[in-house]
Structures are given as C-alpha cells and as structure tokens.
Amino acid sequence: MIEVYLDYCVPIFEDSMSFSCNFLNTHNVTFLLNTNTAYTKRPPCCVFEKPWSPPSPTFANLLAYNSTLPFLSTEKQPSIFDVDWFVTQFPPPESLLFGYAFTSGVSNPKPAAFLFDAVEGWCQQNFFNFQEPSSTDLTPFDIPESCINAQACVW
Numbered sequence: 001m002i003e004v005y006l007d008y009c010v011p012i013f014e015d016s017m018s019f020s021c022n023f024l025n026t027h028n029v030t031f032l033l034n035t036n037t038a039y040t041k042r043p044p045c046c047v048f049e050k051p052w053s054p055p056s057p058t059f060a061n062l063l064a065y066n067s068t069l070p071f072l073s074t075e076k077q078p079s080i081f082d083v084d085w086f087v088t089q090f091p092p093p094e095s096l097l098f099g100y101a102f103t104s105g106v107s108n109p110k111p112a113a114f115l116f117d118a119v120e121g122w123c124q125q126n127f128f129n130f131q132e133p134s135s136t137d138l139t140p141f142d143i144p145e146s147c148i149n150a151q152a153c154v155w
Contacts, residue, residue, distance in 0.1 A: 001025040001054050002140060010125065011118040014155055016041065025052055026141040032153055033144065044146040046153035060086050060100050068104050071112055073128065083112040097122050 002024055009021035009032075019039035024031045032048040063086035071083040087099030096117050102109035114125045 011120070011123050014119060023048065024141070024144075024147070025054060026143065028052060031143070031147045031150060033146070042153075043150070045144065045150045047147075047150050048153050050152075060102065063088050063098075063100065066099065069101075071101065073112075073126075084109070085115075087115065 002022060005021050007020060009017045009019055011017045019034055019036040019042065022033040022035055024033060028051045029047060030049040030052040031045055032042075033045050034042045037044075066085040066087040068082050068084050070080050073079045073081065082104040083101040084104045085099055085101045087097070090096045090098070097115065098117075099115040100111065101113040101115075103112055110130050111127045113127060116123055116125075
C-alpha cells in the first residue's frame with residue numbers, strides 16, 4: 001500500500017506537517033518518505049512502523065455503521081455523493097476516534113475517507129484516484145535506496 005500526501009504530511013507529528021510525504025507499506029514495514037528535499041527536519045526516509053501489515057479487506061465489518069452523509073469529492077471534477085460512515089471511539093484512557101467512509105449504494109464500494117485523531121483534534125483524509133491493483137507489477141513496492149539503512153522515525 002502506498003499513501004501519497006502532496007501538500008502536507010498527516011498531522012501526527014509534534015514538530016510539523018509542513019512537508020510532503022509518502023508512506024510505503026511493504027515487506028512488513030512502513031517507511032515514511034520525506035518527498036520535500038527543502039524540508040530538512042526529517043530524513044529522506046525513516047521506519048515509521050515495524051512490524052506492519054495492511055488491514056484485512058473486510059476490516060470495516062468490525063466497525064459499527066454510523067450514518068450515511070453527503071460527501072464532496074475534491075477531485076478535478078468536484079461532485080457530491082453519499083458515503084456510509086463506520087466510526088468507533090475507543091474507551092479511555094485512549095479515547096481515540098477512528099472511522100472510514102465508503103461510497104454508498106453501489107455494488108463495489110470504494111474508500112472515500114478516513115478519520116482519526118491527530119496531534120490537535122482530529123483529521124479527515126479524503127481519498128481520490130483510488131485504484132484497485134490491476135497488474136502484478138510490484139515495482140512500486142520496491143524499497144527505495146534512501147530507505148535501505150533507514151533508522152526509526154523520531155517524533
């Protein structure tokens with residue numbers, strides 16, 4: 001799984017999120033790649049989580065349905081469509097908020113958004129250009145040179 005953040009990284013870092021980043025989830029490891037060479041507070045690559053494995057394709061079945069709401073797509077051609085939200089709040093002491101939204105009323109629902117706690121408040125990450133794997137080309141999951149000897153990320 002590859003996550004690309006074009007303008008800002010996710011707001012889970014105490015120091016800053018004002019750099020573009022990618023998360024590369026491969027070989028049971030999540031790498032955080034700083035894709036903004038001008039931002040030097042973070043290395044080009046660090047190990048974000050190890051071990052790591054992607055969630056099961058049916059992980060949302062473990063979440064309770066919350067509601068169906070209109071959703072504004074932020075793609076090149078904005079559109080409004082309904083999404084089904086599945087949200088849970090973990091009990092104290094964590095009290096973490098976690099949720100996923102999927103397109104509603106279709107035979108093959110696609111992820112639309114992900115909601116989670118951030119450093120301050122919460123964050124909603126909208127998906128666009130979501131694509132199911134269409135080939136067996138695994139080269140996008142090759143570990144880049146900058147990650148070969150990557151150290152653990154420092155928060």
